[in-house]
Amino acid sequence: MRGSDADNTIILADRNDGAGTVRPARVRSRAAMEQRILAAAAAVFSEAGFDAATTAAIAERAALPKANIHYYFRTKELLYQKVVADVLESWIERMDFFTPEADPATALRSYIHAKVTSARCYPIESRVFANEMLHGAPYLRRFLGRKLRDRVDEIDAVFAAWAKDGKIAADVDAHFLMFTLWAATQTYADFGVQVSAVLGKDKLADADYERAAQQLTALVLRGCGLR
Amino acid sequence: MRGSDADNTIILADRNDGAGTVRPARVRSRAAMEQRILAAAAAVFSEAGFDAATTAAIAERAALPKANIHYYFRTKELLYQKVVADVLESWIERMDFFTPEADPATALRSYIHAKVTSARCYPIESRVFANEMLHGAPYLRRFLGRKLRDRVDEIDAVFAAWAKDGKIAADVDAHFLMFTLWAATQTYADFGVQVSAVLGKDKLADADYERAAQQLTALVLRGCGLR
C-alpha cells in the first residue's frame, strides 16, 4: 500500500511560497516531503484517532523510515496538530453560502450539495474531524468556541434577516439547523459503513450521494417552509 | 481456563434477576462484578475507542486490579465485544414506533424524542457505537448488513404504506430519512463538545436538548409534508 502519494493536493494547498522562487529544489523538496507525510498521517489518524495511530503506521503509509518522519515533525502531537489545522481550514471554508442577499433556498441547496460532495471526496478529512470531536476536541475547543461560534452566530443573524423579509419560516433556529446539516451530511463520510450496510452495498456509489443530497435538500427546504 | 463461558449466551446477559433467589451469593456477585467492569469498560471505550483504550484504565475506573479484569474477561477484545453487543441492543430497541397503523407524525415525533433523550441520558453508549462505526465497524458489520438493514427495509415498507394512504409525502425515502434522523440526534451525544461550544455553554442543559428535539421535529414533520 505504499506508492501513489504523488497526487496529494487534497488537504491543503501550498501555504504562501511566494518567495520560493529563489530557494531551489531544497525548499520544494521539503514542502513535498511534508505534504507526503501529512497525507499519510491524515489517513492513519482518520482511521485510528490520535492515540491509537502509530508513527510506524504513518511511516509505512508514507513509505519512509520512521526516523524520517520525526525529522520533519518532531513529535506525533505536532504532526497531528498540523493535520487537524489543515482539515479545519477546508471544513470552515465551505460555509460561505449564507449571506443576507442570497436566496435561502439556493443557499441551503448549495450548502448541502457542497457538504455531501466533501463527504464523498474527502472522507478522510471528515473522519479526522469526527475523531477529534468524539474524543472531546482537546485541540479544537478553542476554535470551536470562538471562530466557529462567531460564524454560526452570523448565519443566525442572516436567518433572522431572511425571516424578517418573509423569505423563510420565522421559527427556524439557525443554530440547530446547522447542527442538523453538519450531522446529516458528514454521516455519509463518518458512518459510511453503516449507510452502505443498510443500503446493502459494499461501497456507496455517486448516485447514492446524489440521492442523499436530494432527499436532504427536499426535507430541509420543505422543513424551512421554502416549498 | 476457569473462565466459565457457560452462562454467556453469546450476546447479552440476563437483565432479569427474577430467578436469582435460588443461585447463592456467588452468581449474584459474579454478575455484579461483570456489570461493574462492563460499565467502566464502556466509559473508557467510549472515550478512547478500542485500540487506544487500555485495560489499566478500565481497571482504574472499576477500582479493581488489572489482573481481576482479566479474570472476568479473558481478553480486552472479549470485553469490548460484550460492551458493543450491549450497546447495540439498547440502540435498536428504540426503533419500534414505525408501524403501518401508527400516525406518521406521532411516530416521528416519538422517535426523535426518544433518540434525543438517549443522546442526553446515555451518551457513553452512543459514543461507543460511533467509535466502532468510525473505525469501520469491524465487530458490527455483520449486524448492520442483516438485522439493521432488515429493520430499515421494514420501516421503508411502512412509509410506502403511509404514502399509499396519503398519510405522508410520497417522495420521502425512508432509508435516507433514517440516516438523517440518526445523525441529527446522535450528534448531540457524539459531538456534544461542538454543539455546546457553538452555543457558548460549558455543558448542554435539558432545555437545549428539548429545543433540539423540537426544532428537529418541526423540520422533519414539515419536511415530510405533515404540517
Place this chain on the structure above:
DNA sequence: GGGATACTTGACCAAGTGGTCAAGATTTGG
C-alpha cells in the same frame, strides 16, 4: 574543490501494553 548545511536511516531506549501466573484469601457444599 571543500567546508557547511540539510537530509536519511538503522540501531537503540525507557515507558508503556495486553496478558500470565502462582500463591494466597475467601466461599462453597457436604
Place this chain on the structure above:
DNA sequence: CCAAATCTTGACCACTTGGTCAAGTATCCC
C-alpha cells in the same frame, strides 16, 4: 469442620510505543 472450587492480586513477561542519536549521504554556495 475441611477439602474443593472460586476469587483476588502483586510480580512478571514479551512486545510495541514514541522518540533519540550518531554515523552516514546528498546538496549547497563560495
